[in-house]
Amino acid sequence: MSKDIFYVYILAKARNSTFYVGVTSDLVKRVSEHKNNINCDFTTKHGVKTLVYYEQYQSIEQAILREKRLKKWNRVWKMRVIEEMNPDWKGLYESLF
Secondary structure, eight states: OOOOOOEEEEEETTTTOOOEEESSSOOOHHHHHHHHHOOHHHHHHHOOOOOEEEEEEESSHHHHHHHHHHHSSSSSHHHHHHHHOOOOOOOOOGGGG
16 A cells, blocks of 8 residues: 555635646645646646645545546536635645645
8 A cells, every 4th residue: 555645636716716626646846836837837827826625545546536526527516625625715835834
């Protein structure tokens, strides 16, 4: 069994704006890349930089499956899951340290 942790995350431009759903094994590094426009064409183009939601998984397969499901969800469902974890839509990046 791997000790690695994998993350599914949602970035937002603002509340009820553009969302980005991704998966990574290094959440701090990946969000930093989004914030600095490194290897992230969509988030750079749309100004999506605020981490508003994330989940942890112990296998990459579980994380990818969840990412695919979240990507298919409509806006209302995505907003609901974000607000369950983060009702004020605060940026969560700094809390990772």
